[in-house]
Amino acid sequence: MRREFLTFAVFILLSGCSWLTRPSSRVEVENTYRVVEDPTVILPKVAYFGSFSFPRDRRFMIPLINQLFQDIGSKKYSKIDREEILKNFGGRISVNFSDDGSFVFTADSTAAGFETVNDLLVSLVVSPDFDEEVISMKKGVVCENLRRLRDKPFQLAFVTVRDFLAPEIRPQLDCGLVMAQTKDTVNDFYRNLTLRTVKAVATVRSKSISSGLNSLKAKGILAETQAAYRPELANRITLVWVKAPFSNHTTVWAVRSDSLRSNKRYKLRFASRVIGEDFDSPIFKSIRTEQGLAYVVDGGWSADFQRGFFYFAVQHQPDQLQKVLANLISFVKEPTSSQIDDKTVQRNKIREKRRIIFEKESVFQSAVYDSLRAVFGVPPNDDQKYLRYVDQLDTEEFKLDLQNLVSQFTEKNSVIVVVGETDPIEAVQAALKDAVKDPQEVSVIKASFDENFKLLY
Amino acid sequence: MVKLFANTTVLLLCMTFLFADQSSELNYHQELEKIRGLVGRIEERKLENGIKLAILRLEHAPTFTYVVGVRAGSVDEPKNQKGIAHFLEHLAFKGTKTIGTKDFSREEPLLKRLWELEKKLVQNKLSKTERDEMKNIRAQLRDLWITEELQARLADLGGLDINASTSADFTKYYGRYPSESFNEVMSIELSRLLEVVPRQFHEERQVILQERSMRVENDPVGRMYERFIELAFPGEPYRYPVIGYAKDLLRLTPYDLLRFHQDHYVGDNVAVSLVGSVTKEDEEHLKTLFARIPANDRKTLDFTPKKRFSRGIQVSGEFGTKAIMVGFKKDVFPSLEDVCASLASRALFDSKFGLVTKKIVEEDRLVSGVSSAEVPGVRFPNVILIYLPTLIDADTNSVVKSFWKHVADGIFMLKDEGLIDRVKGMIVADVARVLENRMSLADWMVESLLLYGSTRQMIDMVEKLLALEAREVFGCAEDIFRKENSVVLISNK
Numbered sequence: 001m002r003r004e005f006l007t008f009a010v011f012i013l014l015s016g017c018s019w020l021t022r023p024s025s026r027v028e029v030e031n032t033y034r035v036v037e038d039p040t041v042i043l044p045k046v047a048y049f050g051s052f053s054f055p056r057d058r059r060f061m062i063p064l065i066n067q068l069f070q071d072i073g074s075k076k077y078s079k080i081d082r083e084e085i086l087k088n089f090g091g092r093i094s095v096n097f098s099d100d101g102s103f104v105f106t107a108d109s110t111a112a113g114f115e116t117v118n119d120l121l122v123s124l125v126v127s128p129d130f131d132e133e134v135i136s137m138k139k140g141v142v143c144e145n146l147r148r149l150r151d152k153p154f155q156l157a158f159v160t161v162r163d164f165l166a167p168e169i170r171p172q173l174d175c176g177l178v179m180a181q182t183k184d185t186v187n188d189f190y191r192n193l194t195l196r197t198v199k200a201v202a203t204v205r206s207k208s209i210s211s212g213l214n215s216l217k218a219k220g221i222l223a224e225t226q227a228a229y230r231p232e233l234a235n236r237i238t239l240v241w242v243k244a245p246f247s248n249h250t251t252v253w254a255v256r257s258d259s260l261r262s263n264k265r266y267k268l269r270f271a272s273r274v275i276g277e278d279f280d281s282p283i284f285k286s287i288r289t290e291q292g293l294a295y296v297v298d299g300g301w302s303a304d305f306q307r308g309f310f311y312f313a314v315q316h317q318p319d320q321l322q323k324v325l326a327n328l329i330s331f332v333k334e335p336t337s338s339q340i341d342d343k344t345v346q347r348n349k350i351r352e353k354r355r356i357i358f359e360k361e362s363v364f365q366s367a368v369y370d371s372l373r374a375v376f377g378v379p380p381n382d383d384q385k386y387l388r389y390v391d392q393l394d395t396e397e398f399k400l401d402l403q404n405l406v407s408q409f410t411e412k413n414s415v416i417v418v419v420g421e422t423d424p425i426e427a428v429q430a431a432l433k434d435a436v437k438d439p440q441e442v443s444v445i446k447a448s449f450d451e452n453f454k455l456l457y
Numbered sequence: 458m459v460k461l462f463a464n465t466t467v468l469l470l471c472m473t474f475l476f477a478d479q480s481s482e483l484n485y486h487q488e489l490e491k492i493r494g495l496v497g498r499i500e501e502r503k504l505e506n507g508i509k510l511a512i513l514r515l516e517h518a519p520t521f522t523y524v525v526g527v528r529a530g531s532v533d534e535p536k537n538q539k540g541i542a543h544f545l546e547h548l549a550f551k552g553t554k555t556i557g558t559k560d561f562s563r564e565e566p567l568l569k570r571l572w573e574l575e576k577k578l579v580q581n582k583l584s585k586t587e588r589d590e591m592k593n594i595r596a597q598l599r600d601l602w603i604t605e606e607l608q609a610r611l612a613d614l615g616g617l618d619i620n621a622s623t624s625a626d627f628t629k630y631y632g633r634y635p636s637e638s639f640n641e642v643m644s645i646e647l648s649r650l651l652e653v654v655p656r657q658f659h660e661e662r663q664v665i666l667q668e669r670s671m672r673v674e675n676d677p678v679g680r681m682y683e684r685f686i687e688l689a690f691p692g693e694p695y696r697y698p699v700i701g702y703a704k705d706l707l708r709l710t711p712y713d714l715l716r717f718h719q720d721h722y723v724g725d726n727v728a729v730s731l732v733g734s735v736t737k738e739d740e741e742h743l744k745t746l747f748a749r750i751p752a753n754d755r756k757t758l759d760f761t762p763k764k765r766f767s768r769g770i771q772v773s774g775e776f777g778t779k780a781i782m783v784g785f786k787k788d789v790f791p792s793l794e795d796v797c798a799s800l801a802s803r804a805l806f807d808s809k810f811g812l813v814t815k816k817i818v819e820e821d822r823l824v825s826g827v828s829s830a831e832v833p834g835v836r837f838p839n840v841i842l843i844y845l846p847t848l849i850d851a852d853t854n855s856v857v858k859s860f861w862k863h864v865a866d867g868i869f870m871l872k873d874e875g876l877i878d879r880v881k882g883m884i885v886a887d888v889a890r891v892l893e894n895r896m897s898l899a900d901w902m903v904e905s906l907l908l909y910g911s912t913r914q915m916i917d918m919v920e921k922l923l924a925l926e927a928r929e930v931f932g933c934a935e936d937i938f939r940k941e942n943s944v945v946l947i948s949n950k
Binding site for chain 2: 039040041042043070071083086087088089090091092108109110111112113137140141143144145147148151153245246247248278279280284285288289290291292293294295296315316317347350351354355357358360361
């Protein structure tokens with residue numbers, strides 16, 4: 001009975017990483033290190049997180065940098081030292097930069113080796129040794145991952161959605177660019193990364209974490225970026241057919257939305273919950289339960305700290321595309337007549353209130369999420385504020401907001417991506433015929449791969 | 458042995474023992490004590506009808522996580538009904554005689570007539586009159602049904618991760634809830650263990666066929682895996698895919714599913730694990746509820762499992778990806794061989810530090826990574842599967858050749874006590890990570906109850922592993938990781 005949850009798929013897929021050791025005029029270390037007691041924890045653990053900035057024209061470097069951090073050593077610990085330490089203490093470290101400008105570095109290990117493992121993590125980030133051999137090997141791995149993206153229709157669909165709805169951060173999935181990198185270009189990229197904020201949460205009080213924070217110097221605040229739509233998208237619906245060898249269709253219909261730091265975040269979070277996140281959501285019930293059209297039916301708000309989008313995703317047989325779209329159109333045209341009534345809203349309010357209690361299960365994780373939000377200007381007690389919003393929410397006002405939100409799908413700037421072998425154009429146009437005012441508003445783009453696994457439009 | 462040790466480990470690297478100046482046992486002693494303490498706190502009960510229950514009380518948050526496990530996996534399916542266990546798991550969300558319907562007494566005759574007509578529909582034998590009748594019945598049923606009521610009620614109780622899964626060995630239902638919802642959640646769980654009503658049977662079959670299309674027909678690795686288990690388990694129940702075959706799924710009737718439910722959802726086949734804030738009153742309530750499940754004995758499977766392949770097999774084909782799967786047959790826990798094989802496998806094929814991984818990924822640069830797992834289940838002798846996604850410019854035959862060379866070299870290195878000691882430490886750390894997560898802990902508890910009758914085997918497994926000496930690991934690796942005991946499936950593109 002599994003259901004595929006696709007939220008964040010794209011952002012996770014394309015997350016990347018990087019770093020900086022630039023001197024900074026002011027180092028913020030006070031009050032950025034929280035020690036939490038978590039009774040469920042057996043292995044001591046630490047998470048450093050924050051924001052960073054990097055040259056936007058080199059986004060293809062992020063996956064490569066993340067890959068490199070899985071294997072490199074540092075000026076202090078060689079690659080072999082790193083492996084020995086981790087093996088001796090059952091340790092795990094992870095360095096992950098995301099292209100929304102957030103990063104998380106984590107370590108855990110047995111208590112006997114925790115100080116050493118943490119010191120290793122910090123030294124990797126502060127003074128990495130980008131070895132020529134490792135770079136050469138990892139370029140092949142990144143390219144292979146790009147190649148295998150073609151076996152994953154949902155990832156492919158979301159990459160394309162993201163490319164159209166947020167072109168300023170288009171993924172630059174291009175093996176040619178990756179293969180052209182050298183030790184010099186990798187070092188240059190890394191030197192030019194700037195840490196903006198750094199915080200730490202740990203389950204133990206540790207000297208090496210305090211000194212680690214001192215080493216991870218940061219400056220400034222990461223600005224929020226706003227981007228324009230692709231010109232192709234202006235005031236119209238764009239159908240992108242990614243022709244790929246799948247006998248079924250993976251269809252994602254999306255509109256641009258707001259980020260996790262937006263002041264609309266409570267509204268979007270609740271709308272997302274009501275529309276698509278539970279098994280009894282209206283689109284799940286109509287498309288899957290009542291008509292048996294698809295196994296994967298999903299929808300909602302997917303966002304990071306810089307951007308977001310609202311989407312519906314369905315995987316189905318090609319001959320059902322028109323029917324699937326008809327269901328979605330019927331919903332976006334009049335969501336409140338499609339089972340989202342007062343009772344549904346009230347019901348979801350109660351669910352949200354009950355579910356908030358789970359944040360107490362893992363003190364460590366809650367502290368990490370809370371602090372990461374704070375890095376981006378979102379108050380640490382944001383979940384409680386969200387609950388207050390839900391509690392006071394006026395049902396009629398919510399229904400109106402929801403109508404405005406989903407009407408974007410047929411009114412302007414939306415993108416429908418269909419991944420599959422069978423031509424979807426006629427079916428999409430037929431489904432949209434009565435939903436849009438002017439058929440000319442629907443533009444069609446065929447996408448294909450070049451020899452560097454880059455999607456061409 | 459349960460999934461925990463499935464993903465492998467280590468490499469003995471040349472030579473800097475810079476940080477190996479104390480024995481690994483000291484390195485993980487503290488964690489081992491915590492693990493023993495935690496597992497020691499698990500309380501076990503057995504009801505008169507055979508149902509087993511394990512509870513770990515964690516009071517710091519007013520929530521609980523549960524897994525209800527049923528020994529009803531794809532291995533238990535009758536001939537020509539492959540996929541029935543998974544189909545039943547889907548239908549278990551459709552409700553009962555009191556959930557999902559406004560009036561079951563009116564619904565039942567309509568349902569039965571609909572099933573007859575739908576059977577004809579699948580066989581293309583439906584007349585026009587019958588088609589109209591079917592349409593009419595569906596319309597009446599839509600008025601009677603409360604679609605997804607069971608799901609909605611669980612969500613209303615504050616549930617998260619409400620879901621279920623079917624494997625070769627088991628079907629499991631699980632979720633996380635506020636403690637205040639305990640009684641109602643368990644009542645709903647009980648109701649579907651007692652009875653299911655196969656509502657929307659025809660539609661759900663379409664959903665499952667679509668799921669199969671996603672997981673197998675449209676996934677190169679899925680296609681490859683289906684072929685792999687056919688090759689690895691000829692004549693054994695593990696050879697069939699959990700999702701089943703389209704031809705079987707189309708043949709199944711609601712009555713087949715009801716029969717499978719009646720045969721397998723019985724006392725001795727059911728176990729429940731609870732982790733979190735669970736009171737004595739909650740426990741008593743659960744025991745009273747679950748005592749209503751019939752006490753029938755489990756059915757034994759009539760076949761003789763083989764612990765080794767009789768000869769090595771290598772097959773090539775095109776599955777839409779360039780990759781290699783290599784499988785080695787072995788016995789399962791409580792056989793000591795299982796523990797030994799897990800340790801050796803971790804040393805050789807760990808995705809990061811495995812002796813073979815380091816060579817074939819970093820030095821030879823033939824594959825983008827190495828992953829390993831025990832498949833398809835843990836009730837009968839199974840296979841350690843190694844997956845090698847081959848780089849685009851590498852030749853698959855070279856990968857296979859190189860793989861065998863590194864396996865032979867790697868096995869020789871397993872004689873090193875220091876290496877084995879450190880792999881043990883890594884496994885202890887992994888066990889700790891599993892126990893830190895409530896859902897994975899509850900899952901492990903329920904599998905232990907169904908497999909061995911007690912969660913004590915969880916710690917027994919770890920203790921046996923820690924007691925192994927390098928020469929024993931070397932011995933079992935030599936016996937298991939050899940060509941004569943392997944199935945190799947090569948996908949050239």
